[in-house]
Each structure stands twice: as C-alpha cells, then as structure tokens.
Amino acid sequence: MKLISIAFVFFAVALSNCQDDFRTLEITKIKYGTSFGMCMGYCTQILIIENNIASKKLVSRNESDSEKSCSRSINSSEIFSQVNRERFNDLPETIGCPDCADGGSEWIEITTNIGSKKVIYEYGKEPNEVKGYIDDLRSLYEELGTCE
Template identity: 30%
Template sequence: MNFAQRFLVISLMMVLVTCSMWEDEPDTPLTFESGQQFGLCVSRCKFVATITQTNSSLNGYESVSSSEPYFTDTSPTEQSAWDTLVDRLDWSVLDTMQAVYGCPDCADGGAEWIKVTQNGVIKRITFEYG
C-alpha cells in the first residue's frame, strides 16, 4: 500500500465508524479525499490524497492557491483498501459533524480535512493540523 492509500485510510478510520450504505448501489461513484495545508508557508504548502475505486493519488502543491501540483504520485487502488473505506463509511455520522473544528490554519498552525463525495453530495470536515 503506497503512502497516499495509507494516509487516507488512517485519516478516515479515525473519523468514520463501521457501516456501509452502498450495498444497494455498488456502481455509484465515490471519492475520498484528505489533505493538509499551511497558509503562511513559503513552498510545498498543500498536500492532497485522493482515493477512488480505481486510482489513488497524492498531489503536492507549492502554495495553498496553486492549481497545478509540483508532484503527483498515482497508483491503482487496492481492492482491499477500497473495501475497508466503503465498509467504514457512514453518512449519518458525517451529517452530524460540523464543517469546521477548532481554528484550522490559525497562526499558520496548519489545517487538515477529510472530504467524501458521492452522487453530487459533498461532506468536508476541516480541523486543526496534527
């Protein structure tokens, strides 16, 4: 399992509880994303890991506002990692969570986020780095 997959699996497992809601819709598109950013840094300020059923990627950006990554590492998603993520996702838990916890990126302390997208529904939770 590469860094991007491990990073996202660990991040999501910390936030989500075991439950699956896609047993009736196994072919629906689903994306997991996790990232870190530091608003006052000089370079290499933002990292985003994205996992879909087919691919996992890790992108690094020079600044928070950069749209083009300075590096990208992409590999196929291992089916067992994907199954673990889907099995542990529970939208009802995500819906009860606030969009922001603490003071993310205050005094350049950094921010982290977890974002889950499916069928146009997006849930993003942002919290203090660390």
C-alpha cells in the same frame, strides 16, 4: 397562503430526504488533505481515493514550482467501508480554528453520487467521528511520499 405553506413543507421534506440519501448512498470518492498557511514550498497536499486508485497531489505556494502527483492501485472499498456516513454528515463543516497561528489544517471530503461534504479541522486534532479511518488515510498519504 395555503399554497406557500404547502410549498414550504414540500421543500423541507425534500431537503431532509437529501440528508438521508447522503447517509445511505455508496461512497464514490474520499479526499484528504493538509495545508499550512505560513509555509514555503509544497504547503498543500491532497490524497484522492477513487476507482481503486490512490493519488496524491502536491501544490506549491511558489509559482515557479510545478504541481507534483503520483498514484498507486488500492482497494478503495477497504477505506470506504470504514466511514460512518451518518456520523460524518452530522459534523460541522469547520471544527476548531484550522491553520490559526500556522498550526495547519487537515480536511476530509466524502463524495457520493448525489453530492459531497467537506469537514476541515486543526492539523492533528481530528474529530472522534473520523478516528476509525484517519490512520489509514494518513498511512496511504505517507506511503505515496513526495511524488518525486
């Protein structure tokens, strides 16, 4: 019984250390995306910021449409430095009712070298914890356009 108790305590401490690590480690990638369930065409769009490159991917629901992508150089650290990892990590994975009644969804995924966390929420109703950098992500997303 003592062995099980010791193993449980060890496991709990290890898990809490993983949470602390996510909050203090350097961000290596941010993904931001939108999706609309009742849509024709390029209904899922994803922005990826990694290695000083911002790339955008457009995915169509129509199987005959090919995926589109485009990219440009940026200074990733300008956006990465705005993220409060502790506040982001404390968010639930789903907020509200994303894409209910075809209202659409938005999401942000933050990756460090030990893992990632994704938060999805109703389109246009971002949580306060991401307000410091969501406008920059949206601007970059719009600047990349439709990847023609």
